[in-house]
Amino acid sequence: MSRDQHPAPRRATLADIARRAGVATSTVSRILLDEKTLNIRPETRQRVLDLARELAYRPNTRARSLQARRSFSVGLVVPEIDNPAFTAIIQGAQRVVLERGYSLLIAYADKDFPDQDLYARLVEDNQVEGLLVTTIQTAPVFDPVRWSIPYVLVNRERGGDDPKVMVDYQAGTRDAVLYLAGLGHRRIAYVSGPLAHYTGRTRLAGFKAGLAQAGLEFDPALVVECDYGRMQAESAMTGLLQAAQAGWPIPTAVCAANVAVSAGILATLGRAGIAVPRQMSVLALLDTFVADMLTPPVTAVSYPFIDLGRAAASHLLDMIEQGVQPAQSRPLPHNGITVRASCGPAPSV
Amino acid sequence: MSRDQHPAPRRATLADIARRAGVATSTVSRILLDEKTLNIRPETRQRVLDLARELAYRPNTRARSLQARRSFSVGLVVPEIDNPAFTAIIQGAQRVVLERGYSLLIAYADKDFPDQDLYARLVEDNQVEGLLVTTIQTAPVFDPVRWSIPYVLVNRERGGDDPKVMVDYQAGTRDAVLYLAGLGHRRIAYVSGPLAHYTGRTRLAGFKAGLAQAGLEFDPALVVECDYGRMQAESAMTGLLQAAQAGWPIPTAVCAANVAVSAGILATLGRAGIAVPRQMSVLALLDTFVADMLTPPVTAVSYPFIDLGRAAASHLLDMIEQGVQPAQSRPLPHNGITVRASCGPAPSV
DNA sequence: CTGTTAGCGCTTTCAT
DNA sequence: ATGAAAGCGCTAACAG
Numbered sequence A, B: 001m002s003r004d005q006h007p008a009p010r011r012a013t014l015a016d017i018a019r020r021a022g023v024a025t026s027t028v029s030r031i032l033l034d035e036k037t038l039n040i041r042p043e044t045r046q047r048v049l050d051l052a053r054e055l056a057y058r059p060n061t062r063a064r065s066l067q068a069r070r071s072f073s074v075g076l077v078v079p080e081i082d083n084p085a086f087t088a089i090i091q092g093a094q095r096v097v098l099e100r101g102y103s104l105l106i107a108y109a110d111k112d113f114p115d116q117d118l119y120a121r122l123v124e125d126n127q128v129e130g131l132l133v134t135t136i137q138t139a140p141v142f143d144p145v146r147w148s149i150p151y152v153l154v155n156r157e158r159g160g161d162d163p164k165v166m167v168d169y170q171a172g173t174r175d176a177v178l179y180l181a182g183l184g185h186r187r188i189a190y191v192s193g194p195l196a197h198y199t200g201r202t203r204l205a206g207f208k209a210g211l212a213q214a215g216l217e218f219d220p221a222l223v224v225e226c227d228y229g230r231m232q233a234e235s236a237m238t239g240l241l242q243a244a245q246a247g248w249p250i251p252t253a254v255c256a257a258n259v260a261v262s263a264g265i266l267a268t269l270g271r272a273g274i275a276v277p278r279q280m281s282v283l284a285l286l287d288t289f290v291a292d293m294l295t296p297p298v299t300a301v302s303y304p305f306i307d308l309g310r311a312a313a314s315h316l317l318d319m320i321e322q323g324v325q326p327a328q329s330r331p332l333p334h335n336g337i338t339v340r341a342s343c344g345p346a347p348s349v
Numbered sequence C: 001c002t003g004t005t006a007g008c009g010c011t012t013t014c015a016t
Numbered sequence D: 001a002t003g004a005a006a007g008c009g010c011t012a013a014c015a016g
Helices: A014-021 A025-033 A042-054 A061-068 A084-099 A117-126 A169-182 A198-213 A230-245 A259-272 A289-293 A305-322 B014-021 B025-033 B042-054 B061-068 B084-099 B117-126 B169-182 B198-213 B230-245 B259-272 B289-293 B305-322
Strands: A073-078 A103-108 A131-133 A151-154 A188-192 A223-225 A253-256 A281-284 A299-301 B073-078 B103-108 B131-133 B151-154 B188-192 B223-225 B253-256 B281-284 B299-301
Touching: A014 A025, A014 A042, A025 A042, A061 B061, A073 A084, A073 A117, A073 A305, A084 A103, A084 A305, A084 B103, A084 B117, A103 A117, A103 B084, A103 B103, A103 B117, A117 B084, A117 B103, A131 A305, A151 A305, A169 A188, A169 A198, A169 A253, A169 A281, A169 A299, A188 A198, A188 A230, A188 A259, A198 A223, A223 A230, A230 A253, A230 A259, A253 A259, A259 A281, A259 A289, A259 B289, A289 B259, A289 B289, B014 B025, B014 B042, B025 B042, B073 B084, B073 B117, B073 B305, B084 B103, B084 B305, B103 B117, B131 B305, B151 B305, B169 B188, B169 B198, B169 B253, B169 B281, B169 B299, B188 B198, B188 B230, B188 B259, B198 B223, B223 B230, B230 B253, B230 B259, B253 B259, B259 B281, B259 B289
Parallel strands: A073 A103, A073 A131, A131 A151, A188 A223, A188 A253, A253 A281, A281 A299, B073 B103, B073 B131, B131 B151, B188 B223, B188 B253, B253 B281, B281 B299
Antiparallel strands: none
16 A cells, blocks of 8 residues: 555556566576576576565466467357356366467357457467367358367267367266166166267167166167157157057156256156156156256266366367377266166056 | 468468568558558558468467567456356356457456465466455455455445346346236245345345335245255245245245255145145246256246346456546346246246 | 567577 | 577558
């Protein structure tokens, strides 16, 4: 409170330090960069270091980046972000990117967002050195190939050998089925997401694997595809129920592709007067905080999306810094099943 | 496919254009900046413009920023982002910031995030020229005052005359009450958020205003405070129900501070065997996509958070560019009440 | 009117 | 072992 606080105190530069220390700016630079091949009087070095701290020196990232001809920034392309998984991925990626001295630019590839040019510019103007891609079916402007820069796919799959990081949906889904089987369920339905997407297909594979491992038979009549919306889920579930009434044995448990789908299922079941979990168990294959808000709260498989974001960023930064594509990393295992109230023992027949 | 694609084709610079056009770089710069005081041979100007397009010239933002001694970036401080409102704010702000030639850096002020230093560095190293603040109770590292840079509070209130943009929670809440009153409800309960926060208090004020305008009496016994969590909401609602059983007339409708709270209310009501909306209407005072997933889907007041983000960014950028604080803008009106299935006519007594 | 020059803050040869 | 100087790409004085 005694010091004058200048409105925008100019930041200390290398030159400031150099002048006061009586050395050249290049020397200060070297000291601060901790160049190993530097053999300087310890006393001088200390003086410079002290000065730097005293003046609260922070390198000017833009000057550095101009001379290095590098941007030290990477982009993250996300679709709609209603999805909590994306926010987790963002946090994880952001964290690592910052830790490693880069910065993260986020571009929304919202499909009903008219001018994607805006985001193309975001990428172009900032000359990001790499791209984290959490979306596939996106406008060509986001094609990393177009800019010939490194990229890593996050939880996406194009069938090629793109660099990518994934979460192990297959094992997660399998374990979910095993959990249900452990509860005594023998007829388990599955309201799946679109099988056109890799994530849909891999979960289905996990579903079958779980069934097999539990010694249960796979019945195609018990799986129905829907998009990830709630409404579609309702009609899918309704269909399942009707089929069951038409003589087929009714399932005692149902896996939902995600929480929104489980919401639709819950609604349908409620309307049909089927009690959850007493008469039917419901499990969501992809947990979000919303699962806690449903009635009953829905048991769900949790995945480490923050870690996924971290892994993706590390991967990308490695590619950028080492210029090589690291070995394909194996999918991240799930975080276990968050048991809430929507699953119970299979009703005795 | 016939052209060679160099791995990282160096970007065209002003010098490249200048050379080919046979003019000085400064001339090119002036043409491209569209300096009005420039009187150049139209033919030359055209040639330069053509060349720029042909070479896909994009200014190097870092060089420009180095020389201008400005960062052309602003920061956005967000708390936990489980909340869809924040993602909307981010999108709106991002949009405007990009349109106006800046870039947006997002810092998570997550309270259980140990090293906020990381984010302090984000701000310091990038020398953001201003801050959008969607959080208050945050570590001092995010104090814009510390950096003496412009800032605007987004939907926050510190009791001072900080520059800020708001959404009109008061009118929204009032209109919600009016809506309920229009449905015939005369005893309306309110499970409020923490009254310590401005957003909590302003909604309560709106609640009272609505009651008054509908000619209904405010009954303190009908409002109960809870944090925004679902569990707390459940016990709050349970309390309300018990009080009602103890002889007080039971409310026929209840306003929930947000969707999570409405979820708790729905659960409690379900457990108590009270049908929604037949016996009791439930309305959430702050809509999110989650409202659609509850059973029944919850009617809620919608707010234009994307616009809020836009307004906040415009405001901040105006401050930065004009150096003055624009007049306090009035709160953004709500987007109306999204009618879903949780509200119905008051049951006849 | 347009070109030449200087300089933003940094790193990195190249000399000494 | 350190310092001087050049240069990253751009804009803004200053000349001509």
